[in-house]
Amino acid sequence: MASVLVTGSAGGLGLNAAAQLARDGHDVVVHARRADRLPAPPEGHSWAGAVVGDLSSLDKVREVAAAAEEHGRFDAVIHNAGLLDAAGMIEVNIVAPFALTALMTRPSRIIALSSGMHRGGSTDLTRMARGNASYSDTKLWVTALIMAFAERWPDTLSHAVDPGWVPTRMGGAGAPDDLEAGHLTQTWLATADDIEPRTGGYWHHRVTQRPHAAALDPGFQRALVAALEERTGLTLPA
Secondary structure: OOEEEEOOOOOHHHHHHHHHHHHOOOEEEEEEOOHHHOOOOOOOOOOOEEEEOOOOOHHHHHHHHHHHHOOOOOOEEEEOOOOOOOOOHHHHHHHHHHHHHHHOOOOOEEEEEOOHHHHHOOOOOHHHHHOOOOHHHHHHHHHHHHHHHHHHOOOOEEEEEOOOOOOOOOOOOOOOOOHHHHOHHHHHHHHOOOOOOOOOEEEEOOEEOOOOHHHHOHHHHHHHHHHHHHHHOOOOOO
16 A cells, blocks of 8 residues: 655646545545645545645645654655646646755655646746746656656656546546546556656656657756756755
8 A cells, every 4th residue: 555645636637546445445644725626535535635725836845844744755756737828837746846855855766747838848947937938848857857857866766657648627628548547557556556667758648758868868958957956955865
């Protein structure tokens, strides 16, 4: 049985992942932006806990991290929370996964949701400071961040997941991919023993793909971590 934190689990892929993990017998801590958005657990099951906070605010991220730490060290953290072309997108999509990782006891596994759109992202990190990054930019950056984690901490399983274009509130009702399949890769990565590659994978429906070349570039990874450390005032542990 694993203990898992799922950010952005009020609905969509995050809720589906949290519910599947609970049904499978794992201890799941859910997260929502507001208390009134916290989801009910699947019938016959319960959450191990819940944390509340708006990940577009670094102060609130600190509060989320502190509340999550009260549950002890997690076996896995799934960074599911995300925004599409909305205020706070940079903070939620890339700053929050970095800050939560810097602030919390490092879990055994770190999983972040990327997107096939990351391949259209830019390596111009000044867009982060200027606040004009695109969704594709943020997904390239979070993919590169996961690869940086894999390099820095070889004992931690760090993976990025492209769940497909699925019909969630973000994806829209007309999205063509399978919503049910969209969460299964991240629940598998959070709990399975037979993962290959063990770390540093970019996954779509449990099959690895090659991400944007910049995500695998150690120089870009270092520049990204430096930019995030400067923005947040936080430092990743060695």
